[in-house]
Amino acid sequence: MKLEELRQIRERASKELSLRKGNARIKVVIGMGTSGIAAGARDVMAAFLDEISVRNLTDVVVTQTGERGLASSEPVVDVLITGEPKVSYGQMTADKARRVVVEHLVNGNAVTDFVIEVRG
């Protein structure tokens, strides 16, 4: 192995450690309380994770939170991008999640159709 190859391994391997570094630019927070899960939050999360991985986005972390007290809007998802207001989406589905990844996370435009709140 040459030094360049070592550096290639580092490039690849450090993506594997990105969760531990905690410096992701984008945070997707999925409401996974009992009612969120009942409303399909698991599928929403799976769709986010899948789409993020398909698009090879490395500065995104997906986390969950408990009940949000927005029962009629479940599943609820917040998107936090460094330096931008927090955007909350309601009544999410797997398909909507994929659209949020493409339009909001990749292209930077919130998907206004599903937005229930913008804050901060």
Place this chain on the structure above:
Amino acid sequence: MNRRLDVLVCSGAACVSSHSAEVKSALACEIDARGLSDEIRLVETGCMGPCELGPVLLIYPGGTFYVRVSPNDVAEIVEEHFLKGRPVRRLLWETPEARRIAEEKKQVPFFEKQQKIVLANCGEIDPENIEEFIATGGYEALGRALTEKSPEELIETLVASGLRGRGGAGFPTGLKWRFVARESGKTKVVVCNADEGDPGAFMDRSLLEGDPHSVIEGMTIAAYAVGANHGYVYVRAEYPLAIRRLKTAIEQARNAGLLGLNILETGFAFDLEVRIGAGAFVCGEETALIASIEGERGMPRTRPPYPSTSGVFGHPTLINNAETWGNIRHIVLHGAQWFAAIGTPQSPGTKVFALSGKVVNTGLVEVPMGTTLREVIFDIGGGIPNGKAFKAVQTGGPSGGCIPAEYLDTPIDYESLKKLGAIMGSGGIIVMDEDNCMVNIAKYFLDFTCDESCGKCVPCRAGTRQMLDLLEKITDGKGETADIDRLRSLGMMVASTSLCGLGQSAPNPVLSTLKYFGHEYQAHIHEHRCEAKVCPSMIRFEINPAACRACDKCRTVCPVTAITGKPGTPPYQLDAQTCIRCGRCAEVCPFDAIAINSGDLN
């Protein structure tokens, strides 16, 4: 599918012995059963630090830190935290010193004042996965050293960094490298000293368990700098996990072309062998260690010649401590100035300590040099448990000394500790409280060194024995005034005439306790009083007739029937002649009617 959680399970030796493996397999089962295997990765790491609270878990993103996790907690962790995103609060670290529960690892006071350089990867990466090490910048320093730097430049960097040996004596590392580099011999050898014989010390073990590649990388850089092609890591057999992970790491480095004949395809060749020691304290002394590597009995010899001139099989040998090796890659990557700015001017960098004894948070800590003993014991260590008073702290293990409360604000550096009659040593810090008898502590350490003396020289072999006899005489209540002077002069003689550091430093615990706790020796000798109520010959158990309710508990537990009485008819009687001072009765008395007293009656 993308991963969303990294669950780090501490698999340092302490957590392994508190059954972290069972927690890990329970987690694996539960995660699998919930169909989360693709989203969550389990990683086994080295020691995270607070070993007493193990098994511990660290979860990213977020940095949630769980303590004392049992397999029974796993279902709840997976359901509540991993699925629903609600950390299990009862498993978070409650920190009485800060009166709060820490949500994240970095909020815990134990971690706040630490600065991890050598241990940066320890507890954060999988030590058995070379790619994780590479991801943190691993082997980049080696790559740059081999391709961009001359051996001379590397040595100059080391000298300028001011790094001093972490094995105890604090000798400037760069100078040692220079001595070996200047030797003309064709064959040179590099050695890692991971013997770590001090009771209570586990810094080097934890480094090898948690980040073995950092030691390998440091040694390989040095080998290039001094012109060596062969190296040994000397580890004691009592460290099977460290040995296993080290061997795995060496194997992986070889397979990746980071050890062997053509490292990083630069033509530089270096390889490593692991040598396992039987665990004698004296084998940590460099000349004894070299003898042991050669297959001889591990006995020190006179220096000069120093190992840098004539070491393993007569070849010029560079020997450094494991933690010293762990610093090298950081200095090469970030430069001498960066390193010199950490810590104090005389003692740059950080130091790893194994904190133990009477302190709330025991475990592995790393702080910048110059941090005070108080900060380590009270801020990081959380102070003394059970509301007891601090009495002393022993640094440097059996070669070190006891430091009393008035010096708690001493900055930790080589010179300051030495001035107090203690030493930095390899990093053991043992905290003592009011229940520790200092004469007994001195006896404990001397008993250790006396036992570990290799016997080669008379002052060490016979002198430590005589000192131990005197200490036993004092703790047995038979001490005389003259014994104190005898101890002091014997101590000075042993220190000044022994061949190696073992004998030279063995009297330190006695001399330092004589200096700071002389009144305890006096009380033992003149009043037969052991302030801490430890020395069995000087304590009496006495029943307070006014408090006794004749419940009969003490009588039933006394192993020698020293206690008599009739249930319901107080007070009970305790016969001091029969009593063997085991203390069971005082433990069981529900009314605190049994007092422990010490000192002559009059």
